[in-house]
Amino acid sequence: MTVALRHGTATLHPRHQPLYVDTASTVPGLLAIFHEQEMTETVHDTDGHGYLATFVGKNGRFAILRLHSHGLVTVDLQCFEEDNIAQLDNLLNALEKKLKILLKGNITRIKRLPALVRGAKVDRYWPTADGRLMEYDIDRVVYEEDSAYQNIKILHSKQFGNILVLNGDVNLAESDSAYTQAIMGGGKENYAGKEVLILGGGDGGILAEVVKQKPKMITMLEIDQKVIDGCKAHMRVTCGSVLDSLEGDCYQILVEDCVPVLKKYVQEGRTFDYVINDLTAVPISTEPEEDSTWEFLRLILDLSIKVLHPDGKYFTQGNSVNLTEALSLYEEQLEKLSCPVGFSKEVVCVPSYLELWVFYTVWKK
Numbered sequence: 001m002t003v004a005l006r007h008g009t010a011t012l013h014p015r016h017q018p019l020y021v022d023t024a025s026t027v028p029g030l031l032a033i034f035h036e037q038e039m040t041e042t043v044h045d046t047d048g049h050g051y052l053a054t055f056v057g058k059n060g061r062f063a064i065l066r067l068h069s070h071g072l073v074t075v076d077l078q079c080f081e082e083d084n085i086a087q088l089d090n091l092l093n094a095l096e097k098k099l100k101i102l103l104k105g106n107i108t109r110i111k112r113l114p115a116l117v118r119g120a121k122v123d124r125y126w127p128t129a130d131g132r133l134m135e136y137d138i139d140r141v142v143y144e145e146d147s148a149y150q151n152i153k154i155l156h157s158k159q160f161g162n163i164l165v166l167n168g169d170v171n172l173a174e175s176d177s178a179y180t181q182a183i184m185g186g187g188k189e190n191y192a193g194k195e196v197l198i199l200g201g202g203d204g205g206i207l208a209e210v211v212k213q214k215p216k217m218i219t220m221l222e223i224d225q226k227v228i229d230g231c232k233a234h235m236r237v238t239c240g241s242v243l244d245s246l247e248g249d250c251y252q253i254l255v256e257d258c259v260p261v262l263k264k265y266v267q268e269g270r271t272f273d274y275v276i277n278d279l280t281a282v283p284i285s286t287e288p289e290e291d292s293t294w295e296f297l298r299l300i301l302d303l304s305i306k307v308l309h310p311d312g313k314y315f316t317q318g319n320s321v322n323l324t325e326a327l328s329l330y331e332e333q334l335e336k337l338s339c340p341v342g343f344s345k346e347v348v349c350v351p352s353y354l355e356l357w358v359f360y361t362v363w364k365k
């Protein structure tokens with residue numbers, strides 16, 4: 001069995017085969033421990049699917065005990081900040097000790113999990129792209145605005161610095177120079193004297209790095225002025241001073257939807273040596289919605305390749321390395337463009353993502 005205690009929760013799994021937990025012999029021993037803590041139980045009907053009881057104690061202390069018929073035992077203990085942590089630990093220790101005795105040591109794993117902080121002033125929990133819930137060491141909200149396009153947050157992490165979060169999706173932290181380097185070609189490209197187009201990039205990280213290489217001109221298309229404003233004030237480790245003005249010696253920032261601008265560039269026959277797509281995972285557009293997200297992504301891809309110089313390169317982020325199906329679907333889009341392309345990919349560890357991330361390089365064949 002497995003016993004999971006969460007502050008707690010405990011979980012038990014059978015050693016070799018499912019072990020039936022005898023409620024009649026197990027529950028009384030556990031109830032005695034709750035009673036010692038002056039907690040009273042309410043037993044709930046599970047229609048024959050194990051045992052379920054809730055317990056209420058002093059200061060709003062609350063616990064859930066569940067014995068599943070297939071051998072899993074869970075204890076969830078909820079408390080307030082001002083509750084006596086030592087007493088809570090003693091309760092969990094006593095439950096764990098008693099379970100070992102009652103189940104005669106037939107336990108493969110006992111796992112005690114740290115407390116989830118519910119209702120805190122600062123949200124510390126953000127999902128990875130592949131669906132795992134991560135707890136960050138976020139201690140304050142630095143900036144929050146709702147623009148016409150999205151919710152924008154900049155949160156401070158002790159480990160990663162300020163983190164830009166758009167519509168609940170972690171985009172970039174001040175620690176994430178690995179992301180910026182990867183989406184610029186992994187340090188293998190020379191941008192000096194080149195024409196560069198950046199799609200998105202409102203945090204200013206790519207722009208700041210490309211400027212250092214003295215390109216001929218960078219055009220950056222960012223739809224959301226409020227992203228620029230927030231990052232200009234609170235992500236200066238990432239962007240430096242490049243967002244202080246919409247124009248510089250070798251760059252211009254156009255606060256516009258990239259789709260109509262790309263269409264205009266195609267009509268004009270304008271080309272770039274590098275196109276860097278740093279749009280959000282689901283790109284924002286003021287154009288009418290396409291039939292699907294993939295149709296829209298393919299539209300941006302196709303327009304980008306059309307404005308790419310014959311010897312140019314297109315860089316973009318992909319997805320989590322674990323989302324193999326999504327990556328395959330993206331690569332299928334590359335086969336459906338108006339001209340044949342080749343591509344390569346690189347897997348990079350982006351610190352604040354807490355997962356490995358895939359980056360693509362695409363070129364005309």
